[in-house]
Amino acid sequence: MSESKSIFDRDDKALQQEARFFHVSIDLFLIIDLKGFIRRANPSVQIRLGYQPEEVVGLSIFTFLLPDDHQRVRQAIDAAANGQEIVDLECRCVHQNGSIRRLMCSCPPVVPNEDELLVVCRDITESWHAEQRFRKLVDVSPTGIILVDADGCITFANPQAEQQFGYTLDEMVGKEIELLIPQRFHQQHRQARAKYDASPEPRPVGVGKSLRAQHQDGHEFPVDIALTPIVMQGRSMVACTIVDLSERETAQKALAEGDGRLRQIMDNAMAVMYLKNVAGRYLLINRQFEELFKVTQRQVVGKTDYDIFPPEIAEAFRANDQHVLDTGEVARVEEIAPHDDGLHTYVSVKFPLRNSESQIYAVGGISTDITDRVQRIRYEHELQAAGRVQQHLYPTKAPELEGFDVAGAVFPATEACGDYFDYVPLSESVMALVVGDVAGHGPGPALQMVETRTYLRAMLGFGASPLEALSRLNRLLVEDTPQEAFVTLFLAVLDVRQHGFVYVGAGHEARLIRASGAVEELESTGLALGILPDAPLRQNGPKALNSGDILLMLTDGILETHSPKKELFGWGRTLDTLRAHRHKSSEEIIDALYATTCDFSEGQPRQDDLTVLVAKVL
Incomplete structure (x- = not known):
């Protein structure tokens, strides 16, 4: 066999550029011989496996692989040596600290040297764990969930979806999503799918329309569908949530027949609720705050009262907040806030929030507009609620319960x-x-x-x-x-x-x-x-x-x-x-x-x- 040069020793400019990319890439690049011994590794090996490049040179890649993966990797090396492209071969390696790292490996259909292979590995450990946890969660969901790839093919369905449609997971995976839709809607659905792929965003499907799905046995049933674009292991997908319409109607009826007090308080109460950190920057506000002061949560979070209210009013708010921070006690004060029709008077209950070490990290407030005395009953109710909330916020000891x-x-x-x-x-x-x-x-x-x-x-x-x-x-x-x-x-x-x-x-x-x-x-x-x-x-x-x-x-x-x-x-x-x-x-x-x-x-x-x-x- 004639002597040949490594890609790092050749004079070709393109190859020299590839060599520079080899050194700066965050992906793991390995040059190995046909027996799997490492001849060269880029600096990313220290990030992915915990070793310096010079430490792995001369070692077999099988030193780092879990035994169960040896045969698959050996077969892939043999195939790559024969000019076959290897794409997305997942394998598990042991990091120097003992942890298991998952790598997605590819071998381009180019042999850099007569007895060398270039292996490119991307670390998918974190995304793999996230996907496993996601799948574990959706498996117990009482709602049908199906994942669809960019080609419109099903890649995953949870047990509830299998039950809804009468297909097993193996029968659905790889099939177009139209498998689950009546034939007469196939063309219309493919057009809608293409339009959604061009601008994906979380949203319900067919608002105001009656959607139909098709069971394996051919019968149709009404469904409610929501779409959510997600990325799993670098692949763009759409999560489809399928709910039988009768179940949804039952849930809505139960909700409508419930007490309803929570909805009324949140949507109609006169109280303004908010939370600020020790520097006076807003952490959250309620809907009443947004409506009264013409702001949104996104606009307010991270801002101070000086960014929202006139200087003299902001100064008063800050002084009352500082009093709570200094004393560590609840403060009930009257405050003035501007409305479209002029200044309104509020009774504000401000209280400290403490962490597990009893240190104050924020000030909470519930402010009730008492400008209109007709609202006095509502005002008294909100004061009582504020007292209960403050009294029981972040307990620092276990409750004493008889028995x-x-x-x-x-x-x-x-x-x-x-x-x-x-x-x-x-x-x-x-x-x-x-x-x-x-x-x-x-x-x-x-x-x-x-x-x-x-x-x-x-x-x-x-x-x-x-x-x-x-x-x-x-x-x-x-x-x-x-x-x-x-x-x-x-x-x-x-x-x-x-x-x-x-x-x-x-x-x-x-x-x-x-x-x-x-x-x-x-x-x-x-x-x-x-x-x-x-x-x-x-x-x-x-x-x-x-x-x-x-x-x-x-x-x-x-x-x-x-x-x-x-x-x-x-x-x-x-x-x-x-x-x-x-x-x-x-x-x-x-x-x-x-x-x-x-x-x-x-x-x-x-x-x-x-x-x-x-x-x-x-």
Whole structure:
């Protein structure tokens, strides 16, 4: 065989440009021989696998691959050596820190040297985990969800969609979406699909029209459809949400026949509600604020009163806020605000919001317009609501419930946490227990959880049922949160006198461990919050409680704790730990769970926040 040069040694200008791209690309580039030994690696190997380029030269790529992937990669190398293009070969590699990284690899149909192959690898680990979590959530959704690619072909359908249309997933994948639509609408639908692809955005389909779908057996049924463009592993897709119209009508009727108090308060109350950080910048406002002062939430968030109101009025607002920050106490003050018809007088209840370390991080306010004395009854009601909200905001200790031992804790993976738990007293004998988890962790999810907690407490405080509260919260989060963000949440309302509870699980489940040792699964009753505006939820219960029973609510950080061997801690070990310590206090059970997960992970860096809430019946 004649001696040949590497692409990095040739004089061709185009090849020299390729060599420069090799060095600066964020993708992993490897030059390997036909046996899989690495001859050259670009600097991205340090980011993707944790090694310097010179450390991997001379090593076999099979050193880094999981054993289950060896055969597929060996076959791909042989095919590429014979001039076949290799595209999107997914494989799993072990990072220097022991973590598993997923790479999508391609080998162009060019042999840089007679015995060399160029392998290009893109790290898809984060997108893969996001997709798996998304699929896990949609699998438990009571709503049919179908993913369609840019060619109009079905790539995924959840179990509810299989049930709705009578096809299995294998029978749908790869088929055009028109498979599920009556034949007479096929041409019209393809035209509509092309128009949507040109300008994709989240929206319902056929507003004001009766949409028809077709079952495998040929019968048609009415549906309600919403479209949401998403990106999964770099591919543009459309998530189609399909709801049987009869189910939707039933849900709408139930909503219309409900109390309706929450809707009336939010849409018609005279109170203006808002939240500002310690620097006086707005974090959120309610609809009444938007309507009265002709602004939107997007325009206001991050601004101060000086950006919205005249200087002398803004100065008064800031002085009252500063008084709350300085004293740490509730302030009830009269304030003046400009309206289209002149200045109005408000009675404002301003109160501090504290974190888990009792430090004030924001000032909340509920301001009632008392200019018109005819509104005095409404004003007094809002004052009482403000007192209840402030009294119970962000409790720093466990509730004292007769006959129950309740405790909770959060163990964040980073300084900013996306998990939370809460106790929301609804009456002397009724307490709401909440555990929530925002997708991801860090400053963004932590801020979203603050919003979630604030909304939920406000709505429960206004008398909404668990189902009403989470349904409304879901719609608010869809409007306020980024497309890729969502919140899973488990809400249990405990009645001390009745010794029982009802619950709603939005993409979140819990366990009830009876005194006998039997375990009852409290399954999710709907999709996670913040994904789809009309996602249906249901309320389960009541569940009776007896002495010795334990309600266990937690986030998936406990269950997904990994051992060095990549084993999951899971429900089995969680329940075993609880059984071993069930005769201890709730706080001691939580400490034991945390300690056991730490021992299980053998000191590995924690990848997710851990949150646990335990309620024991004494």
